[in-house]
Amino acid sequence: MSTAVVPSREELVERVSGIVPVLRANAEWAHEHRRLHEGSVKALTDAGVFRMRAPRRYGGYESDARTMVEVADLIAQVDGSAAWVVSCSWIAGWGIGLFPDEVQDDVFADPDVQVCTTIGPGSATAVPVDGGILVNGSWPCISGALSSRYQQIGAIFLDPDGEPYPVMSPVPMSDLEITDDWHTSGFRGTGSVATTAKDLFIPRERVLPAPAVVDSRSSSDLNADSPMYRAPFISVGAASTVGVATGMAKAIRDLFFERLPGRALTYTNYPSQAEAPVTHLRIADAAMKIDEAEFHARRLADTVDAKCASGEAWSLVERGRSRADEGATVRLAGEAAGIFAQAGGGSSAYTKVPIQRFVNDLHTLSLHAMMNPDVNAETYGRILCGVDPNTYYL
Numbered sequence: 001m002s003t004a005v006v007p008s009r010e011e012l013v014e015r016v017s018g019i020v021p022v023l024r025a026n027a028e029w030a031h032e033h034r035r036l037h038e039g040s041v042k043a044l045t046d047a048g049v050f051r052m053r054a055p056r057r058y059g060g061y062e063s064d065a066r067t068m069v070e071v072a073d074l075i076a077q078v079d080g081s082a083a084w085v086v087s088c089s090w091i092a093g094w095g096i097g098l099f100p101d102e103v104q105d106d107v108f109a110d111p112d113v114q115v116c117t118t119i120g121p122g123s124a125t126a127v128p129v130d131g132g133i134l135v136n137g138s139w140p141c142i143s144g145a146l147s148s149r150y151q152q153i154g155a156i157f158l159d160p161d162g163e164p165y166p167v168m169s170p171v172p173m174s175d176l177e178i179t180d181d182w183h184t185s186g187f188r189g190t191g192s193v194a195t196t197a198k199d200l201f202i203p204r205e206r207v208l209p210a211p212a213v214v215d216s217r218s219s220s221d222l223n224a225d226s227p228m229y230r231a232p233f234i235s236v237g238a239a240s241t242v243g244v245a246t247g248m249a250k251a252i253r254d255l256f257f258e259r260l261p262g263r264a265l266t267y268t269n270y271p272s273q274a275e276a277p278v279t280h281l282r283i284a285d286a287a288m289k290i291d292e293a294e295f296h297a298r299r300l301a302d303t304v305d306a307k308c309a310s311g312e313a314w315s316l317v318e319r320g321r322s323r324a325d326e327g328a329t330v331r332l333a334g335e336a337a338g339i340f341a342q343a344g345g346g347s348s349a350y351t352k353v354p355i356q357r358f359v360n361d362l363h364t365l366s367l368h369a370m371m372n373p374d375v376n377a378e379t380y381g382r383i384l385c386g387v388d389p390n391t392y393y394l
């Protein structure tokens with residue numbers, strides 16, 4: 001067991017506050033070059049953010065969900081792409097904690113290890129071979145792949161003795177090929193390239209059925225008493241990422257108010273935009289939407305933390321509501337961002353004004369299948385109505 005001191009939530013927030021100038025200075029570079037700047041990755045590593053969801057025995061912090069929300073929110077206020085890469089690494093690192101302890105020994109040999117992930121199989125299939133499986137196929141949109149050391153992959157195992165089923169395994173990035181196809185309008189700095197496995201051998205002991213991972217059925221002996229692993233994978237993923245949405249909405253809000261003094265309301269007789277009732281109504285509405293988004297983000301995190309602390313079983317309603325809270329956070333953050341961006345006027349369309357970068361990043365976030373507000377609301381509504389949720393991603 002590591003004797004490393006685990007920083008408090010306040011300490012981690014203070015550390016991240018200290019690297020804000022570095023992240024801000026590199027955000028536009030990341031957007032232009034479609035990957036995080038090495039300086040940003042180093043600053044985040046030095047601040048300890050990649051340790052937040054690693055087991056304590058390796059020097060990790062096992063930070064709770066509320067801490068993830070606050071740290072992701074703070075990073076996202078400066079660079080949404082950086083916050084997203086960090087959040088994805090939290091999800092992947094937490095998931096690896098469900099694997100056998102000897103697998104964790106390899107991955108967490110460096111407690112600052114950055115891991116990227118996918119919970120879907122992409123086009124990958126796996127077939128049985130002596131001692132393990134052989135994987136072939138590709139995975140799109142692997143956020144943080146360019147700065148990660150491992151990827152948590154998924155594949156469909158073609159079981160010769162039964163029905164195919166999905167499996168997951170962490171593999172070194174050096175075993176995968178990268179295709180730089182990340183040409184997008186938003187989240188450009190995430191470097192979410194595609195990865196490919198060609199005849200990749202994975203030992204049997206490094207493979208778990210994907211439903212076991214999604215349902216948090218651990219194969220680890222040493223993590224058995226850790227509260228961090230008493231939550232469903234999907235709820236953990238939701239709590240890991242909602243702060244990215246609230247942080248980017250706040251960034252757009254703050255940028256609007258920075259530009260407000262001295263701005264006119266063109267083609268009206270108002271001497272300034274700040275004096276116009278339409279501005280008051282719009283901005284009050286947008287500010288309240290951010291408050292509402294934060295409510296859902298915090299309720300989600302507090303639910304995860306409370307259930308993990310108590311060890312009580314998760315009900316289907318609680319699982320569904322965690323997805324609904326995530327969807328509501330993303331929807332409300334997007335609505336607030338749209339109001340602030342519209343009120344920012346035509347001059348905010350210039351690339352030298354970061355508002356549009358944040359707007360595009362937030363929109364791209366909302367396109368993620370696990371973030372989709374309508375799908376998440378439907379899933380929750382089905383559960384509330386006593387209908388099958390139509391997914392095992394709960």
